[in-house]
Amino acid sequence: MHCFLTDESSERYLIDELRRAFPDGAHEQVAEQWVSSDAAMLDAPLAFARQTLPNATVIDIASINAAAGQLLAATMDALPEGQPWRLAVVPAYGFGNAGTNRCQLIAGAFRERLQKKRRALLRNLMTDEGPFDAQTSFVQLYLIAPDKGVLSVAPAPLPYEARRNVWPFAKGELPIAVDKAAPSRAFSKVVEAEHRLGLQIAKGDTCVDLGASPGSWSYVAIHRGAHVTSIDRSPLRDDLMRHPRLTFQQGDAFKFKPAAPVDWLLCDVIAAPERNIGLLLEWVRERRARRFIVSIKFKGDTEYPLIDQLKTDLPAHCSEFYLTRLCANKNEVCAFGIVRD
Ligand SMILES: C[S@@+](CC[C@H](N)C(=O)[O-])C[C@H]1O[C@@H](n2cnc3c(N)ncnc32)[C@H](O)[C@@H]1O
Numbered sequence: 001m002h003c004f005l006t007d008e009s010s011e012r013y014l015i016d017e018l019r020r021a022f023p024d025g026a027h028e029q030v031a032e033q034w035v036s037s038d039a040a041m042l043d044a045p046l047a048f049a050r051q052t053l054p055n056a057t058v059i060d061i062a063s064i065n066a067a068a069g070q071l072l073a074a075t076m077d078a079l080p081e082g083q084p085w086r087l088a089v090v091p092a093y094g095f096g097n098a099g100t101n102r103c104q105l106i107a108g109a110f111r112e113r114l115q116k117k118r119r120a121l122l123r124n125l126m127t128d129e130g131p132f133d134a135q136t137s138f139v140q141l142y143l144i145a146p147d148k149g150v151l152s153v154a155p156a157p158l159p160y161e162a163r164r165n166v167w168p169f170a171k172g173e174l175p176i177a178v179d180k181a182a183p184s185r186a187f188s189k190v191v192e193a194e195h196r197l198g199l200q201i202a203k204g205d206t207c208v209d210l211g212a213s214p215g216s217w218s219y220v221a222i223h224r225g226a227h228v229t230s231i232d233r234s235p236l237r238d239d240l241m242r243h244p245r246l247t248f249q250q251g252d253a254f255k256f257k258p259a260a261p262v263d264w265l266l267c268d269v270i271a272a273p274e275r276n277i278g279l280l281l282e283w284v285r286e287r288r289a290r291r292f293i294v295s296i297k298f299k300g301d302t303e304y305p306l307i308d309q310l311k312t313d314l315p316a317h318c319s320e321f322y323l324t325r326l327c328a329n330k331n332e333v334c335a336f337g338i339v340r341d
Pocket residue numbers: 183184186187210211212213214215216217218231232233234251252253254268269270271
């Protein structure tokens with residue numbers, strides 16, 4: 001059984017998404033913001049899963065020491081020897097800081113046990129939160145009540161294979177980036193997508209930004225040192241319009257074709273979801289961009305199944321392909337990835 005954490009009130013969207021992907025599976029809401037599933041595969045993205053706990057079991061937590069003992073028992077023979085692994089003990093009940101202290105105590109008691117009984121394992125415990133590689137294992141314990149937890153032990157290479165759903169940071173959440181100098185808050189979407197992809201727009205990169213006004217995504221690219229062609233019906237903020245590395249073209253984003261392939265397609269056009277999906281597929285099929293960050297925006301919730309076309313059609317063209325509702329997204333999901341050469 002896999003367990004998934006969803007955004008508030010999003011359980012049914014994830015269950016629908018799971019049902020479309022695995023019609024014969026059993027998928028159900030088990031608690032507020034928690035869904036369980038016997039889906040066999042986790043390699044395709046689930047846009048409405050905020051975090052994924054593969055092969056999870058629900059455990060009783062009688063005490064901090066008992067929880068540490070259960071973690072030790074579940075971990076010590078399950079992880080590949082001599083390889084890095086990460087640990088997340090995360091509070092997921094109540095409000096505010098509820099459970100934080102308890103989780104820290106459990107993680108501390110677990111480390112003490114490792115120190116005494118499995119020192120080699122402790123030496124390979126890493127604390128970074130970068131994207132998973134094929135060598136790294138991941139142990140997650142989410143406290144869903146003071147005396148109940150969801151425990152997941154995912155030996156390598158599972159976290160890497162399931163990296164579109166298993167995020168290396170707690171609850172799959174990233175803080176919304178803030179920059180008061182950016183033209184709008186939309187700025188945080190492109191920063192979050194870069195972080196999740198583990199790759200930033202770099203100095204000297206060429207970018208096309210479709211639906212660019214007032215210019216936050218272009219602003220990020222310019223700040224990274226890229227050259228940007230921005231397309232919109234409306235101009236960008238004045239300082240961006242004057243920037244020597246930015247070229248503005250007034251017009252229809254759906255008609256624009258770059259003269260030569262670019263490093264990044266950025267697209268945040270407000271349009272029907274099928275139009276942005278079609279645009280992204282056309283750009284990757286024709287290899288017009290090497291990487292992409294594209295918003296898919298919805299009116300209401302009946303259009304969500306349209307994203308399945310991306311899951312079907314993009315993998316053939318992409319070496320990396322993510323599809324998720326960003327923390328910075330409202331009624332949107334974001335597709336980002338790397339196009340095959
Ligand atoms: C959400 S805003 C983009 C915000 C921008 N990413 C930013 O960070 O500042 C969507 C933009 O899409 C533009 N847009 C909508 N349809 C378009 C089209 N067919 N061609 C060009 N721009 C379009 C709108 O003018 C609007 O500026």
